[in-house]
Amino acid sequence: MPLKFKLIHHQTGYLNPADDMKPTSVDVEIRHDPLTGDRSRILNFRLRSLGKLDHSEYLERDKGHTCPFCPGNVEKMVSRFLPEEVPEGLLRRGEAVGFPNMFPYEAHNAVLRLTKAHHVLPSQFTPRQLADGLLMAVDSFKRVTPKAHYAAVNWNYMMPAGGGVVHPHFQIVAGINPTRFQSRLIRRAKAFAKRESAGMMAAYLEHEKIDRSRWVGRVGPVVWLVPFAPRAIYDLMALSPEGKGLMEFTPKQILGLARGMCRVVSFLEARGVNAYNMALHTSLKPEAGLPFMLRIVSRVHIPPMAVDEINYFEKLHDETVCFLSPETIAKDIKTMWRE
Numbered sequence: 001m002p003l004k005f006k007l008i009h010h011q012t013g014y015l016n017p018a019d020d021m022k023p024t025s026v027d028v029e030i031r032h033d034p035l036t037g038d039r040s041r042i043l044n045f046r047l048r049s050l051g052k053l054d055h056s057e058y059l060e061r062d063k064g065h066t067c068p069f070c071p072g073n074v075e076k077m078v079s080r081f082l083p084e085e086v087p088e089g090l091l092r093r094g095e096a097v098g099f100p101n102m103f104p105y106e107a108h109n110a111v112l113r114l115t116k117a118h119h120v121l122p123s124q125f126t127p128r129q130l131a132d133g134l135l136m137a138v139d140s141f142k143r144v145t146p147k148a149h150y151a152a153v154n155w156n157y158m159m160p161a162g163g164g165v166v167h168p169h170f171q172i173v174a175g176i177n178p179t180r181f182q183s184r185l186i187r188r189a190k191a192f193a194k195r196e197s198a199g200m201m202a203a204y205l206e207h208e209k210i211d212r213s214r215w216v217g218r219v220g221p222v223v224w225l226v227p228f229a230p231r232a233i234y235d236l237m238a239l240s241p242e243g244k245g246l247m248e249f250t251p252k253q254i255l256g257l258a259r260g261m262c263r264v265v266s267f268l269e270a271r272g273v274n275a276y277n278m279a280l281h282t283s284l285k286p287e288a289g290l291p292f293m294l295r296i297v298s299r300v301h302i303p304p305m306a307v308d309e310i311n312y313f314e315k316l317h318d319e320t321v322c323f324l325s326p327e328t329i330a331k332d333i334k335t336m337w338r339e
């Protein structure tokens with residue numbers, strides 16, 4: 001059975017106080033993601049504009065704190081790698097500085113400070129800065145975790161996304177075991193390959209290229225699209241059409257990947273998204289079977305009451321509620337996407 005883009009509609013009705021208590025019919029759309037098995041509910045109510053990106057609340061709280069990642073402090077205040085792992089203590093590349101996370105989630109969990117500047121707006125990141133972070137991740141996986149099979153490059157941008165400090169930084173994780181999301185992706189890719197004698201990601205991209213409605217464009221080694229069943233209101237995904245992972249990309253391809261990431265986060269800023277999470281999933285060994293997947297998802301607070309986009313449905317039912325359809329978002333980002 002090829003990939004299934006399953007979509008179910010439920011109709012519900014009520015007497016509408018905004019329309020003289022006349023009967024109103026409302027559509028609830030439930031989507032099953034063919035890659036991940038995720039389930040999302042698309043509610044085509046109009047999402048009010050998020051307004052202009054505003055970090056003043058976080059910058060105000062940040063005042064008077066000494067930032068350990070700022071130039072001059074980073075040399076004194078952050079942890080160092082063990083001498084047998086990285087004899088020079090800190091990893092360095094361009095503006096990026098890498099060091100172990102003092103509060104680790106995995107056997108290998110390092111922090112990669114990305115920029116010299118303390119506060120950087122999404123549209124201000126340069127492809128070079130993000131590429132240096134990714135190249136440092138590759139370097140760290142090779143030097144510090146030669147035995148690990150699975151890895152991720154993650155980003156909590158600003159406090160609503162779980163960022164502990166304003167200063168931009170990636171968090172990289174590598175392990176012998178995949179995370180729960182990764183293991184699901186591996187299981188589904190393996191089952192698909194066994195059943196269809198073909199790659200799941202290639203089949204997905206083939207479908208999406210013909211369909212066009214969620215396709216954004218190719219930059220460097222990856223294709224950007226909006227997933228069929230998103231994990232957030234804004235969810236942008238990059239897949240690798242040739243099946244390569246981060247460890248197989250050339251430095252030039254990694255710069256291309258970073259160029260796409262810059263376009264995506266600039267788009268998020270233009271739509272008023274204050275905070276986002278990123279995860280780049282990749283195999284460290286060819287036999288690990290984890291397909292490359294990068295996701296950048298919004299973590300918005302919806303005005304005027306700053307309502308968190310994550311509610312009981314996502315937190316406790318493992319289903320995402322989206323207020324914009326993936327097709328609407330793909331159309332929107334394409335207005336800003338310059339090939």
Ligand SMILES: [Zn+2]
Pocket residue numbers: 067068069070071117118119167
């Ligand atoms: Zn700083």
